[in-house]
Amino acid sequence: GGQGTLLKNILQKHTHLQGALLERHAVVKQLKQKVGEKLPFEVNEFDLFQAWPIKGDAVFMSRVLHDWNDKKCVKILKHAKNALSKLGVIYLIEMLLDENDSNGGMLDLNMLLIAGGKERTREQFQDLSQQAGLQLTNIIPLDGFNHIIQLEPSEH
Numbered sequence: 001g002g003q004g005t006l007l008k009n010i011l012q013k014h015t016h017l018q019g020a021l022l023e024r025h026a027v028v029k030q031l032k033q034k035v036g037e038k039l040p041f042e043v044n045e046f047d048l049f050q051a052w053p054i055k056g057d058a059v060f061m062s063r064v065l066h067d068w069n070d071k072k073c074v075k076i077l078k079h080a081k082n083a084l085s086k087l088g089v090i091y092l093i094e095m096l097l098d099e100n101d102s103n104g105g106m107l108d109l110n111m112l113l114i115a116g117g118k119e120r121t122r123e124q125f126q127d128l129s130q131q132a133g134l135q136l137t138n139i140i141p142l143d144g145f146n147h148i149i150q151l152e153p154s155e156h
Helices: 006-012 027-035 070-082 105-115 124-129
Strands: 020-024 044-045 056-062 083-099 134-141 147-152
Touching: 006 056, 027 056, 027 147, 056 070, 070 083, 070 124, 083 124, 105 147, 124 134
Parallel strands: 020 044, 056 083
Antiparallel strands: 083 147, 134 147
């Protein structure tokens, strides 16, 4: 989603891959006006809460789930799972709250007040994943609070 910066960086480092950006109509329109048709990836308009228009080996979502409540996150994750090829993987880039530390609490409150979402702990991501038929298979720390959370379909 977004302007495709993450996807562009991935495709520049792994030139054998193909990518598709999925985003809301207004963002796609803005992106196409900004850069024209010279993008290194396919761009598709879509709604997170409807069936996704493409399938792939990997789904990357950066700072998406923190915008939504648990029920909506499960729906998003189910659509992401259905968009995967047989051995596909979902990669979430999200803040991961420490269950034993209050750091990040203000950001969590901010997400609740602004978007109705929240920052989550590892246990909360595991719970969302299980509800969507996924399993949390790996967590890779990035900088500060951000982590890559790897999810795979439970049937793998």
